[in-house]
Amino acid sequence: MATDTLGAWRSDGAARWLFIWPAVVLILALSLFPLVASVALSVSKLVFNPGSVDLDFIGFFNYQELLFGREKSHFLGVLKSPTAIGWAILIGTIALAAIAWVRAARSGRVSPVGLALRLVGGIVLAGFVWLLVQTLASEGGRPGSLVVTLIFVFGGILLQLTLGLGLAMLAVQLVPWRRFFRILFLIPLTITPVGVGYMFLMMTDTSKGPFEPLWVALGLRNFTWVTDPWLARLAVIIGDTWQWTPFVFIVLLAALESLDQEVREAALVDGASRWQSFRHITMPALLPVTTTIVLIRIIEGFKIIDMPNILLGGGPGTATQSMTLQAYIDWNTLNLGRSAAIAYLLLILVSVVATVYVSFVRRRVTELA
Amino acid sequence: MSRYRMVAAAIIPILVLTACNSSASPSPSSPAASTPAASTSASAPAAAASQGTKFKGANVNILTFNGPQVAEPLQRRAPDWAKLTGGHVNVVAVGFQTIYDKALLDASTGTNSFDGYVFDPQWMGDFVTPGYLLDLTDREKNDPQLNQQDIVPFFRDYNSVYNGKNYTIPLDGDFHMVYYRSDLLTKDGLKPPATWDDYLTIAQKYNGKDLNGDGQPDYGSCIAKKKGAQSYWWIISVAAGLLQGKGTSDGAFFDTSNMNPLFGKNDAMTLALQTYAKTATFGPPDELNMDVGGSRGLFTTGRCALTMDWGDIGTLTPGTYAQDKTGATITPGWKQVLDRASGKLVPCDATTCPDAVDGVNYAPFGSFGGWSGAINAKAPKANQDAAYDFLSYMSAPAQSGIDVTLGKTGFNPYRTSHFTNTAPWLAAGLSQAATDNYLGAIKTSLDNKNFVLDLRIPQTKQYEQDVLDTAIAQYLAKELDEAGTEQAIADGWNAITDQAGKDKQLAAYVASLGIKK
């Protein structure tokens, strides 16, 4: 992000520190200790002895269990050899990544450190696609909570972004009732996530819910979505989208409202089509905010727990069990060590995703702006 | 720069001062080991306590479940108790999922903001071992208000006892029973199911028929199977009759000699799993995501021929379609039992099933154990006495006799007097016939010597709520087959046992099954 300092302000030295330190201190105070303590928890086991609680060091046992041991099928999934399509996807991805790397190397604009980082990134990406292919595009493979979370995050964000942007663009126009719409669309976000979960549980109940006559009319009396893993995941994504589209909506709406209309009006008067004005004026101006929203939604989305927990308890089987839900079940049975280990693996995963996203997408985009 | 030096110079004296102070006062991370109040020598509450002033000024915090059940009777009767003794009870009600965490965190970190708990006696393993609960043995024995002898033997001598000592006051009697549509069975001349095969036969007969006259096909059996709810207890009820044959001390979860999980690779488990899965074929299509509220609702609106539940259905039927059409019976058993050495099923006879009735080995499962009161060992003595008195008041026949007849309390019968006095039941809206049938089924279950104790060793939540629940859910969703499920449960349980220390867990398990002298 281009930050600009003006000579006239350098003399206001106090403001420099006064503005930033309260935020830094507050966050440091309340985040550093839990961060370190969670690491400690993840490498120990809790023992309740008379008069005290002890943390017995057990090394990386929890991590080993999750990635290679007994919990692997819950966390990573059941890995089987891929089908032909699976191989095709994997090879295709590796090929594309290799080409991109070679191009970056040849261009001469990237430093050796940058190249090394990209190589690592490529390997990590290949690893992920390998995991995805082995669980989703294989015979008898089953996704674990890691893959399920990825499905929720990316499926959800795609829907939320599309809907949120579309609705914001429409709500900015001078249509009748627009104030009513803008206020109404906020409401799903105002409901506590646990409440939204229960609301959707009510709505999707095939025997007591409001759509029951519809199912019966369609001859689906004995139909249920709760036993099908993909329908269950879809239900979670729908609930999640209903709840979070307002977030995208309100932020983009405010951004759209802040845009300088003069340039746009001038362009339209000069004969540009609506699509051109959107593509070349509105969209570039919106891109920074949009990339922020996507980043926030990615970070928040990886933590998804209430919707799958309340709708299905993570079921059927483990089909909708997200990483945070798996950690929550462990936490609830006071297996704090494994719960912290899952949380840390989540932290590493999201940090990697967020870093990649910020370096490649956001920086380019904000430079454009 | 010099700035840093100045600050560093300032820190050092502070450090020294703090070090001096810390050695004087105990550090918070290891709370001062205050010896638990000498509870064994506590005298019984003075019988001649003056009205309204015995606990004047005492402010007691009791942690419990934000029901409305369970919290409701406590909150309703707190003012009455206050009038009698002058003490004030503050009922701190939290969500079901978190009572365990809150109580454990509160006690283990030395916060001690709760004087008493009304919670699941199954958690005793985690609370008694570190010494968080007060020993109530002598108090209960010598308490006329509590009337300990009135409490049914199972709840008195097993459920509230750990390692030979009483730690809880029973407020509720929890165990499973099977409920059936008495009108349908009588019309067709069928007897209530005695074995699980009978259950399946009856379920199959009524599945798909219209059972409540609204023109829609209904279901043969409704058993809630939702993951992450309370469903993991039902499989225990199905399997118990196969796994435990020699009485409560035989135990239904592990082999008492070597801590081998009984819920593992053996024929009994396979049969139990298959039976459990079969009940789903006679149930509503979304049974896999249904919790007890749902199955209860289906039964009371007349849409199920059979269901399995705690005692609540008995008190929930007045005012619904199922009123006076409901019968209750002891949980079905089996005519075979597991031979633990070979892992195979053997027929039930006098040696393998000494408590069998008509050749059927029943094993009513005291699932969850029934909400019970316990006292924080580290609370101030005055608060301990007041909390104990309040809980004893709640359990006393006069109060509990009424509370167990009310569906809204969530409390079910556990005292002999609850059965002999039928007036409150009739007042609650049950007919005489329904009362007799309901109480009769409860009594039959409680009298059975092969009653199954829920798992009460440390980490019980991990065994049941984590490993068992997940494995069963995966089985029902067909992610695992019978062998895979049994393997998953056995491996999971063994891992928990090993991590906690096999000898410790075995000793705890044996202790939890022992009877009080």
Next chain:
Amino acid sequence: MRSPFRRRSATDLSPPAKLGAFLILLAWAFIVLFPIYWLFVTSFKTAYDVDKGPFYIPFVDFQPTLSAWRYILFDLGNDTIRPYVNTVIVGLSSSVIALIVGSLAAYALVRFTYRPRVGIVGLFIGSFALATIAAIAGAPPSIAFLSGLAVFLILAQTVGRRFVRAFGNSDIAFWLISQRILPPIAVAVPLYVLFQQVHLLDNIAALILTYVATNLPIVVWLMRDYFASLPRELEESAAVDGASVYRIVRSIVLPISVPGLVATFLIVLIFAWNEFLIALVLTSANAQTMPLQVAAQNATRGPQWWAMSVLIIIMITPVVVMAVALERFITRGILVGALKG
């Protein structure tokens, strides 16, 4: 009568396009409203009504009853009012504080340059981590942390100075937003221990502090983009004229950023209003908030839909009212006035 879909200016949509837009918005409005309506209707049902099957219209399909409302508002009485008051206080105060602190930080990140040195930062984290491990291993916390601080200060002058590489503004910003990555359950128990040490358990102050800290990153990131998109010329000319930073912020930046500030405030308020897990762990009797009450309606024997619906309705009402009141600040009109005036 003039058509509501008429074109109002040269750049406005054509009538058919407007109609299309209107219909799409109407469709989404229905999708939003229907579950809420269902919630509303359920709050007037009895348990038996809910179990019997879907009833849609009160008085026509079923007999509405106020029993759930009576239960929540009167029977539970204080157990509903106290969490409600807590939620209001905690939500409003933490959002306002987060907004102020966060917006200033965001402005600073956009207009000033910071270069914290890698060495110093690493050293700080290292000393802190060692102190924490010492505290967990049994050392008295105050000694452990003071020692850590001393170690940091002493070493900072020597080792820390060696590494000249520095972080930049965007690194600080990324660090801020990365605070939100760790799921709350990982930090719940450590936070419990932290607040227990300072005797703030079951106290709304603990909640307010925590929510400010957890929501600050959102404020900073959202306001950063709004501030960055503001035309610099206004601030530059004011600076050249001799205005201090404080003046510039107060008289120029603030009025223009109102849409962004209002949107961010609403979002952060909603996050604090609805937060569940931290409230669950840090409170017991006195500082309970409403989301806990909602979740608690899931009795051990099944969710009480009717009571839950009532709770949700009374929970969202103030937020919706606030959104209605503040919505007009997100509109163009005020903005145009500020720029041109």
